Amino acid sequence: MANYVKVSLIGIHIVILLHLVYTIPQVSIVRKCRQIDYTIYFKQSTVLNCPEEEAVNLAGLNLSTFQVNFVRSSIIENISLDRNNIQVIPNDAFKYVLRLKCLNLSKNKISYEWLTFEHPSLKTLILDHQMNDFHASNNILTNNIWDLSKISSNFPNLEILSISRNEMTSVKIPAESFPRLSILYLSDNNIKHIDPFIFQDHLELKIVHLEGNNIETLNLKDIWNLEELYLDRNPIQNLVIDSFNQSLKVLSLSDCFLKQPIYISSPLLITLDMSRNQISDIYYDVFKSIPLLENLNLMYNNIMFVPDLKYLKHLKRLFLDNNNISMLQRNFMPDSLKTLSLKRNQIDEIDKATFANLELLEELDLSFNKLESLPIDWQVNLKMLRYLNLISNRFTMISDMEISRLTSLKELCVVNNFMGSIDLNSLQIVPQECTVYVLN
Numbered sequence: 001m002a003n004y005v006k007v008s009l010i011g012i013h014i015v016i017l018l019h020l021v022y023t024i025p026q027v028s029i030v031r032k033c034r035q036i037d038y039t040i041y042f043k044q045s046t047v048l049n050c051p052e053e054e055a056v057n058l059a060g061l062n063l064s065t066f067q068v069n070f071v072r073s074s075i076i077e078n079i080s081l082d083r084n085n086i087q088v089i090p091n092d093a094f095k096y097v098l099r100l101k102c103l104n105l106s107k108n109k110i111s112y113e114w115l116t117f118e119h120p121s122l123k124t125l126i127l128d129h130q131m132n133d134f135h136a137s138n139n140i141l142t143n144n145i146w147d148l149s150k151i152s153s154n155f156p157n158l159e160i161l162s163i164s165r166n167e168m169t170s171v172k173i174p175a176e177s178f179p180r181l182s183i184l185y186l187s188d189n190n191i192k193h194i195d196p197f198i199f200q201d202h203l204e205l206k207i208v209h210l211e212g213n214n215i216e217t218l219n220l221k222d223i224w225n226l227e228e229l230y231l232d233r234n235p236i237q238n239l240v241i242d243s244f245n246q247s248l249k250v251l252s253l254s255d256c257f258l259k260q261p262i263y264i265s266s267p268l269l270i271t272l273d274m275s276r277n278q279i280s281d282i283y284y285d286v287f288k289s290i291p292l293l294e295n296l297n298l299m300y301n302n303i304m305f306v307p308d309l310k311y312l313k314h315l316k317r318l319f320l321d322n323n324n325i326s327m328l329q330r331n332f333m334p335d336s337l338k339t340l341s342l343k344r345n346q347i348d349e350i351d352k353a354t355f356a357n358l359e360l361l362e363e364l365d366l367s368f369n370k371l372e373s374l375p376i377d378w379q380v381n382l383k384m385l386r387y388l389n390l391i392s393n394r395f396t397m398i399s400d401m402e403i404s405r406l407t408s409l410k411e412l413c414v415v416n417n418f419m420g421s422i423d424l425n426s427l428q429i430v431p432q433e434c435t436v437y438v439l440n
Helices: 018-023 112-116
Strands: 004-009 012-017 026-028 055-057 078-080 102-104 124-126 145-147 160-162 170-172 183-185 207-209 217-220 228-230 238-241 250-252 271-273 295-297 317-319 339-341 363-365 387-389 411-413 435-437
Touching: none
Parallel strands: 026 435, 055 078, 078 102, 102 124, 124 160, 145 170, 160 183, 183 207, 207 228, 217 238, 228 250, 250 271, 271 295, 295 317, 317 339, 339 363, 363 387, 387 411, 411 435
Antiparallel strands: 004 012
């Protein structure tokens, strides 16, 4: 008589013949099914702090003044003076901090006079959220315009400047004072207009954060070395990037109230984020001028049909989660695709030719849809597929998934379907080295 083991977990019974265990895939009742990695670019938080190593922390001490030699050290590299009441910084305030690299002055009341100090080794300066309650005639914030061209100091080695959350409506940043500026944070202000040539002479500027402003039109010229531009949470209607720019790799337009994609001409762009908008339709050639695009994020929109993107010959990762797609009909996806996520749509039908050309596809997420079955031969050319997520659909049997020909499959996620049990016969059609995940 054959021996059986029966495991009950979250309403699913797993029935396995013990003497045939070696012939069937592994069933994981311990580990959860992993999620696809949505990190298509490394985006730093717009709230900066200095490192805690080799540091002096004087934050939140209600300081209003301090002496020139209040810190003397050849070791200290980071000083935090945030959340105080400082208005003026003495000229030689940090003269005796020989290796100063990061200075956090956020949440103070600093006038432009602090910029009379200089430090040859300073690399990061944080000036976020200045609570300016002093006379407007004597501060750098005049008529809500931060005009740093009026400063008398230079910061020869400063690489990161953050002046976010200051309610400014416009800004001027002279390259002469910040010749090595590489990363600029201007997030969460009230900026409406950006001078087209604002970054013209910043030859080392690579990353600009403008999230959370009121920018409707942006026309940037002579941005020779800019690599990453973040415009999330702006009411963008028109975006023009100098056609001579050959360096922009990342553009983020998430949560910009877009009803349709903006035409973008940036020949070397690799990553585009248009998630969390109100896009319902994507016309055919909208991305034609970004031919090298590899990562496209269209999650959290109102898209009803998978757009025709075959002309994006280098596209590797496409995210269409949380849209209104109900049917995958024709094959509109480029051959180069490696990761495709259609999670949390309304999909209840998939044409057998939908994935016919995706021989390089490695990850496919169809979780949280309304699928009851997959068509015969839907997987015929998915030779590289290693990960298939079918969590929270309406399958009653593994056989309805038609996965027997997915010879490279290593991970199959089937939690929260309508399966009362998973028996041996079902598991025998699962590819040999595949792990079936049943843990929620």
